[in-house]
Amino acid sequence: MVQTLLMPMILQALLTGGVYALLAVGFSLIFGVARMLNLAHTAFFMLAAYGMYYFTYRAGLGPVPAMVVSLILTTGIGAASYKLFIDRIREHHVAVLLVTIALAMVFQEFMLLGFGAHFRESPPLMSGVWQVFGVRITYQQLLSVGIMALMLVVVWLLLSRTKMGIAIRATAQDAEIAGLMGITVPTVLLITMSLATALAAIAGAVIAPLWTTFPYMWMNPLVMVMVIVVLGGLGSIKGSIIGAFIIAIVETLIVFLVPAGAFLKLAFSLLIMVIVLVVRPEGLYGVAFEEERL
Numbered sequence: 001m002v003q004t005l006l007m008p009m010i011l012q013a014l015l016t017g018g019v020y021a022l023l024a025v026g027f028s029l030i031f032g033v034a035r036m037l038n039l040a041h042t043a044f045f046m047l048a049a050y051g052m053y054y055f056t057y058r059a060g061l062g063p064v065p066a067m068v069v070s071l072i073l074t075t076g077i078g079a080a081s082y083k084l085f086i087d088r089i090r091e092h093h094v095a096v097l098l099v100t101i102a103l104a105m106v107f108q109e110f111m112l113l114g115f116g117a118h119f120r121e122s123p124p125l126m127s128g129v130w131q132v133f134g135v136r137i138t139y140q141q142l143l144s145v146g147i148m149a150l151m152l153v154v155v156w157l158l159l160s161r162t163k164m165g166i167a168i169r170a171t172a173q174d175a176e177i178a179g180l181m182g183i184t185v186p187t188v189l190l191i192t193m194s195l196a197t198a199l200a201a202i203a204g205a206v207i208a209p210l211w212t213t214f215p216y217m218w219m220n221p222l223v224m225v226m227v228i229v230v231l232g233g234l235g236s237i238k239g240s241i242i243g244a245f246i247i248a249i250v251e252t253l254i255v256f257l258v259p260a261g262a263f264l265k266l267a268f269s270l271l272i273m274v275i276v277l278v279v280r281p282e283g284l285y286g287v288a289f290e291e292e293r294l
Contacts (some may be wrong), residue, residue, distance in 0.1 A: 007135040009256050015141060015210065017248030018148030019045075022203040023221055024228040025155060025241035032172045032235035033192045036096045040081065042218040042225060043104035044197045048074045048204030049213040050111055052122040063125045067205045071198065078197025079190060087189070104218060111215040122208040144206040151202055152241060157196075159237065167190055172235070175252030226270065231273045233283030242284060246272065 023042060030038045051070025055061045061069065081103055089095040124140035131137075159165040170178040171188045179185045211217070221239065228247055232239025250272055251265040258264075 005256065007132060007137070008069045009252050011141055011145070012255070013245070013248045013252040014145045015207070016251055018145055018152075018247035019203045019207050019221070020224055020228055020244035020248055021152060021241045022148055023225045024232070025152065025237055026199035027225050028232075028235055028237055028240045029168075029192050029196045029199075031229070032237075033092060033168055034189050036086070036090055036093065037133070038086075038100050038193075038196070039097060039222065040073060040100040040103040040107070041196065041200055042222040043107045044074050044078050044200040045204040046111065046215070046218040047077065047107060048201035049118070049122070049208040049211075049217065051201075052116065052205050052208040053115075053120045053213055056123050056160045061190060063123050063209075067125065071201045074122050074201035074204070075194055075198045078201075080196045082190060082193040086193075087186075104222075108215045108218070113214070117215060120156075120213040122213065124209040140209050141174050144210060147206045148203065151199065155199070155237070158195075164188075164191065188287075220266070223266065227269055227273050231276055231283055233285040236283070236285040239283055239285035 022247050023045060027038065027041050030036060030041065041146060048070050051074060052063070052066055055066035055069050056063055059066070085099050085103065086096060089099060124138070126139040126143045128139040129136050130139065130142070157165075167178070167183045168191070170181065170183055171185055171192075175185050178188070206210075224247060227245040229240055231246065232241075232243030248268045254265040254268055276289055
């Protein structure tokens with residue numbers, strides 16, 4: 001009985017934590033490097049999920065080609081949105097907030113026009129079921145967890161072991177000094193926005209076969225991502241990952257142990273954030289933010 005309950009809880013926490021971690025890392029990257037809050041960030045998560053549905057069921061592609069095309073298009077839309085609408089007002093924080101939330105609403109309305117308000121499902125990238133202690137675990141669930149874990153490792157390697165990662169971290173610490181050292185700051189900002197969008201798109205594409213796709217699916221993750229980045233420490237990649245799994249575990253425990261109170265998962269997540277901030281106002285890993293961003 002314990003194993004029957006424990007295995008689904010662990011898997012659900014890993015799936016939810018992986019999605020939140022990819023979204024929160026992208027959100028932290030944008031904030032840490034460009035000093036802006038991109039409220040359209042989770043809208044790209046939604047666009048990629050719809051891309052999976054459209055390119056499989058309507059365009060007739062296989063799940064894997066559909067995922068590739070969806071990721072490329074969504075990342076391109078994110079990069080274009082930054083260049084066309086956000087880059088020129090990046091220093092005006094209130095304007096950025098208004099423009100990005102407006103972009104998210106525009107994307108939402110386009111999805112409503114194109115697909116209606118119905119719940120959609122995408123086909124799995126990998127079919128099949130694995131029985132573990134009498135619990136059915138789909139290969140798609142395992143694949144989704146694996147892809148999200150791999151992407152987190154790739155981001156860490158990119159930031160810590162490559163020249164581009166060094167440029168991103170240098171720009172995050174001081175964009176003016178980075179420019180004097182020969183780093184092309186506008187290019188770094190565009191690459192950072194594209195990378196963050198790609199992370200959100202990957203989360204949307206790999207979770208689309210497991211979660212339902214609908215035009216408002218970006219709203220709750222946006223709230224949770226902001227909770228996570230504040231909990232982990234603004235601009236901290238490590239804090240974002242740890243905070244994501246803390247919130248995912250809290251959500252999973254509420255859903256599994258108190259099914260009738262599942263609607264309270266957001267309230268409990270906010271409570272965890274408040275408790276941590278009372279003890280550490282800068283968040284879990286906010287101490288080194290000014291000295292070593294990202």
